[in-house]
Amino acid sequence: MPLVVMCGYPCSGKTRRAEELKVYFEQSCDRKVHVVGDGGLDVDKNTVYGDSQKEKNVRASLKAAVERKVGKDDIVILDSLNYIKGYRYELFCLIKHAQTPHCLVYCLTSDEVSSTWNANRDAAEQYTQDIFDALVLRFEAPDSRNRWDSPLFTILKEDSLPYVAISDALFKRKAPPPNQSTQSQPLSSANFLYELDKTTQDVLMAIFNAQKMSVPGDLISVPGATEKISFSHLTRSINMAELRKLRRQFISYTKMHPTENTGQISNMFVQYLNKSLH
Template sequence: MPLLVLTGYPSSGKTTISERIKRFLEEKGHNLVRILDDYFDSEYEKTIEQYATKRKLTDHNNCMRSEVLRCLSADKEVFLIVDTLSYARSQRYELFTVAKNVKTTFGILFCDTNEATSSYLNEQNHNYSEDLLTDLIARYEKPNARLSGEKPLFEVIVRRGMESDLDSLPQNVDLPLDDIYESLALAKPLKNNASVAASHKISTDFVQEVDKTTQQVIKHILANQGQVGVGGFIVFPWDVEVRYQVKKVTSLPTLSRYRTQFLDMTRKNLIASGTSVTNLFVDYLKSVV
């Protein structure tokens, strides 16, 4: 039951590429390959307006995550391909935690295109309004193979100018099909660990501990990141085995946003109680900062 998440700009060829991967896997003998796109839920009209407002997007992402978990839990033989924008690291990390919780393999395929190509392809299928397309491109967070929740990371370049017939570019571009197959279909499942192990019941005390400790972690990072500098390590006196490497100086609003995402994951039982909250939160920050 491997999980492959496609990500990229709007209109970057993801749907065509996901269909090509599906055909390849079926030729390899996988009889149960499912593509999960934005329109899996009948409650959503076949529209991209769920990306237009934060509330609609939050509801949509919650439904998507639940559907991914349901699919992977229901059938051990399914090879699941998620064909959505998945433009935020936090979205992709949540799907990574789902894969870990059900002990399956996981990978990300990044359809790397530029704004000009995305705009051209969008003109052909008319999926997004011009304003929404521009907004989604501006919000897109490129995956990073150095982050624990974004590997293995496969990349395919879909760029205008590579082919004389741009309309057929997603159909003709080279795909790392063998690498995907070896890394997901043949590799050992991910091992569950403390940072993503699901707890069946989250106690009130643990929620309060998470709230208090995450605030403490943020204050400590803000107070020390300038002193240790980029590349330096911050040690937490109350949990000395945990270290946070400063990749860049991060502002309070940004850290607070990541904290909110982490608290949300706690409420959704994606974070286990009975473990070091400092370690869990710092590990999450390492994956998104």
């Protein structure tokens, strides 16, 4: 029967949510639930995600496992990063061929939260910081406007899973879903939070990388912003820890005062940094 595709940063809670869904489905309907994931392949995640060919092979193995298990009677949950848009499209083509519905469950956390959760794991289960950072930078977030990413359920770390809505999307709906599958969610809890998190992270990385090739006093351009970062009064570089602290403060404030024009987030953050560092 249906396929549930988990999606999110490394250590964003995907496995925990997959297990919660498995328990729910086993208790609420008389069907087998199969969880397919990296853990079942007995591979070292840092070795896999540090080698593009090995990663491609793992994705192919997971897809093949899903294809074998998707059928009329069972539910399949794919518990992996699933961070590549093209790969999610391949999964969509697979379920179309099998004539079974699917949905995405997107575990939306900040990179700081996921990094902390990663650090709290047993050493053998941790991503190295280099691999973790690379995966976060490569992450292609799902978008409910894409038919292969819909229906999309965006779950924050403090949220409870919308079990009934997910079940309805899988068992009571055959046509493609509306653009926003969880219509009760306000803008601030889904697209806005994602844009806020991604945009501010992109600005930080732009500043951090630019400082390697600039001197204090240079103007720094950042993606998506017409204004530039001005550190003209500073005689030193700003370290990432300081930038992340300012980012957290900006996010906390902006969550309380969300804007519907997400295209302005970059400029707003640049203005905040310029003001805070003067």
